[in-house]
Amino acid sequence: MTTLTDPPKASFRLSMLLYDTRYRSTTIQVIALMGFMLGAAWLINNVAVNLAAAGKPFTFGFLSDASGYDINQKLIEYNSQSSHLRAAVVGLLNTLLVAVMGCTLATFLGVFIGVLRLSSNWVISRLAAVYVEGFRNVPVLLWIVLIMAATSHSAPQPKDFRGDNPSATMKIFDSVAITNRGVYFPEPLFSNSLGDVAMFPDSSTEACEAYAAESDDDKVIKLAKSCGSFQISLDLIAIGSVFIACLMISKLVANRASQIQAQTGVRPTVWYLRLGIVAIPTIITLWILGFYLGYPELKGFNFKGGIYMRSSLLALWIALSLYTAAFIAEIVRAGIMAISKGQSEAAGALGIRPGRTMSLVVLPQAMRVIFPPLISQYLNLTKNSSLAIAVGYMDVTGTLGGITLNQTGREMETILLLMACYLIISLIVSTVMNAYNERTKLKER
């Protein structure tokens, strides 16, 4: 018996596809793939045929038509004469806004609660457990609706602030107004504003003139100058770039301090230097731009001025954050518990205090365990934000998948677009997070 025979040179026969083990698995895979493709083709064909039979050809032409409806919360210029596409973008930005705000708050809360749950203090760890079980075992929709109902029924109405002896007053030095329609904060304004710069300038000057004619006098000049797809505030860019530049210089100072520490073993005190490097140029920039706060004021039916955070955004943001934080807390707890006890004991033996042990020894290692499930929680939060319509928050499901769908009757197109939106957001988030995960994960050599 020898194993070193030449491979048989027998000619290929069709039956070998089935009976020869070298080819059989490929055959099965090809057949399965063909079956799948046929199934998909049948589904697509069925949709196309039925849409054509219903007299609704598949087209995205409606996206350029005027939408005809208004949106309350808009991060870019939008009015009822803008296109459906722009309405979808406004909705998408609202989705992203609540997703970013939600992920941030959920992370802080989640890490905090997760650490508390491991506390040796019985009361604190039990309370954290109650929080986790309470939030993660009730559907998030109910939390959203509950928080919305609580704000619209318990907070004072704008009219309660009126009169000589109002039943409600503004909080924090008369700067913040909490109403059942939302919260008004002071907004940063600049008296020597640099203006806005238009992105993708619009050639149709008519639209610009229409904007300018409709807006208040003080805004006319600004708007007439810049009519594009959207505007970016030059003030923001100026402050941002100064701030980032200062941060980088401050980082250099820190690096130098670390170098000195490495050479001499003594770390020079540089925190006041770093604070000064960051704070002074930023404050000077703000001063040059004429920074001041615009306070909300009760005018007519509602407060005017200031940053208006609608109760719908508030309810959605808080509910999503509290809900997701419960899951993140469990992930953090699991991550910390995955780190061998010997690590903290070793740190303790070196004389490191418990707080620093947690932040310098345990958490950095736990992050590797925490990160992958954390990504999926971020994705969940983003997707859960589509429940926004329950409280009338105009996210992309509310504009594109709600009003636009209804007014144009293009269910198939809008829903496909909507799915593509969420898919793209999720893929971007997971790509970024995976890249970070790749960078921080344990390097095995």
Place this chain on the structure above:
Amino acid sequence: MKKSVFLGALTVASLTAGIAAAGTLDDVKARGKLNCGVSTGLVGFASPDANGKWEGYDVAICRAVAAAVIGDNTAVEFVPLSTKTRFTALASGEVDLLARNTTWTLSRDVDLKMEFVGINYYDGQGFMAPKALGVTSAKELDGATVCIQTGTTTELNLSDFFRANGISYEPVPIETNAEGQAQYLAGACDVYTTDASGLAATRAAFENPADHVILPEIVSKEPLGPLVRHGDNEWGDIVRWTLNALISAEEFGITSANIEELSKGTENPEINRILGTEGNMGEMLGLDADWAARAIASGGNFGEIFEANVGEKTPVGLARGLNALWTDGGLIYSPPFR
């Protein structure tokens, strides 16, 4: 090659399926039940009573059609639909008929491929505000927060009205009338806007209806009517002429009280044609001779249905106004039964 033959066969199969689905009349008869899309709950128009029995102005249309087609005005499956889901439900065949205070517009008729069979209520969009707000005209609403049901024509009208008057507003989109009512009563919005009839119906359900005022401006035309899918003309005809039969019945004085007697034959040939003792109207529609008699007997004639559900003696308290017969100075008019 094989694939294209397969797909071709599938295309033919789905086409024939499409044709089979077009025969709504046969479907309804075979099912023995009419699937009727109604509002999720609007007092006077469509709402379940304490026993879970649906009643209302729109519900009466569903019942009349069921009586005409199936012969039993209780053989109706009521499907509550939100403003957002209604057209999809009708287009997909989930309901045979949509009687859900829906405004007849060109784009819905043409682009959404719906078929409005008539108008059963001439309405217009209005605003409701608390009396304490001290507003007397909608033009004073600059900067107001307005609660509005999303996915409705009112949303577009609202935008047009405020733009035309050069005033601003803050829309608060809501899903259902019940939610709108809750938000409005909590003061989360200053005014609530929808069709004037809907406002009256909503106000009727308030604890203190007198504390709220409906502003005089009617900012749009909202002809409300039942609708069916585009492309099934036989079924559309049946619903259209059932509605017309109810209107004609009022015009010719056929009521639920005297219909028995009139069905035996009268001097008036038009009444005889409606009630099927003369001519073959029912046969033309693919129904039997006394289809219209059953439809009228189901809930009374147009006027009776109006008075019983939304008329001045009901909590909703709507005057006939534009919805009186043309002979009484209104717009309700039926083509002749001939």
